[in-house]
Amino acid sequence: MLDDAEIRRTGARLAAMKLDSGLVPWFEGGPIDPWNHIEAAIGMALAGEHDAAIHALEALFSLQNRDGSFCHFYLLRGVKEPNRDTNVVAYSMLGLLAVLSAVPGYEPESLFARAAAALDWVVSLQRLDGGFPMLQRPDGTLHAQGLLAGSCSILNSLEAGITLAAHFEQERPEWKIAHVALSDYLAADRGRIAGKGEWAMDWYYPALAGLEAPHPELRELFYTPGLGVRCISNRPWYTAAETAEASMAHQLAGNPGLANEVLGTTRRFRREDGSYYTGLVEPRGISYPGGEVSSYTAAAVLIAEDVLRAGSRGSLAGHFATRLTGARRG
Numbered sequence: 001m002l003d004d005a006e007i008r009r010t011g012a013r014l015a016a017m018k019l020d021s022g023l024v025p026w027f028e029g030g031p032i033d034p035w036n037h038i039e040a041a042i043g044m045a046l047a048g049e050h051d052a053a054i055h056a057l058e059a060l061f062s063l064q065n066r067d068g069s070f071c072h073f074y075l076l077r078g079v080k081e082p083n084r085d086t087n088v089v090a091y092s093m094l095g096l097l098a099v100l101s102a103v104p105g106y107e108p109e110s111l112f113a114r115a116a117a118a119l120d121w122v123v124s125l126q127r128l129d130g131g132f133p134m135l136q137r138p139d140g141t142l143h144a145q146g147l148l149a150g151s152c153s154i155l156n157s158l159e160a161g162i163t164l165a166a167h168f169e170q171e172r173p174e175w176k177i178a179h180v181a182l183s184d185y186l187a188a189d190r191g192r193i194a195g196k197g198e199w200a201m202d203w204y205y206p207a208l209a210g211l212e213a214p215h216p217e218l219r220e221l222f223y224t225p226g227l228g229v230r231c232i233s234n235r236p237w238y239t240a241a242e243t244a245e246a247s248m249a250h251q252l253a254g255n256p257g258l259a260n261e262v263l264g265t266t267r268r269f270r271r272e273d274g275s276y277y278t279g280l281v282e283p284r285g286i287s288y289p290g291g292e293v294s295s296y297t298a299a300a301v302l303i304a305e306d307v308l309r310a311g312s313r314g315s316l317a318g319h320f321a322t323r324l325t326g327a328r329r330g
Contacts, residue, residue: 013298014299054103087153093158097317123174148206210315214253268280279292
């Protein structure tokens, strides 16, 4: 849906949001969320901002706790939210795979060791039933439940870890065991997992993990042609990130026509400088949160562009694994 010049403009806008430290805030002047920061690093790498992406990736691991985890939110100085979210911590491995797949000649084995420590921390919390708690609190106690979208994201990150372990010629059988156990857990009884059925991500994240096609209710409850995907089914708030992610889900599940249609609606969130409004409330198309231009939103559109251009099938981690293999062969 974007031409090459538009992709470069969005990548440059993301790079301009990056702080001198290498960290990318949620929005200008906002907190640093490691998940959103990783998303921005991936977007910059795919848009050709390779130096900025590498700087951001390296900055991420400067925040890492001794046990391999990351806190949920950071300020420019200090921690805003000290809980450790398992999905957020695991996502560092998918981010590393994605950046490696996009930056020619980049082989940071030392960063793989850091990402491995993060994934090891997550795997250490896997329950006997194969699921993962949503988070660990600073006192070590665990949240009783996991989330469907977060669990699917962890599955992608485990797949990324397995791919990179093979790439760096390392044996990590425990990740394969964890991946199988989580896959079985997700397939066995979806009802056991804490869902947010009114949130769009629960209806498409299994497709991003390569488990199944997006649920039909994604179109019925959340998608409006010409407007995009609602973040929440009962609210008229359409978000560019959910719209881009839903388009990827359709592509990965083998429905490129619908994928392109959905991604096309992100055009209305785009600003002249290549940035994107987080969301628009209908019927008047008012920006909400008011005027917010978020880094992760622009990155989500860039990632969707990459997935749709490649005509990918399977999982998001599989897309980047294929990209990595192709780049090394080239």
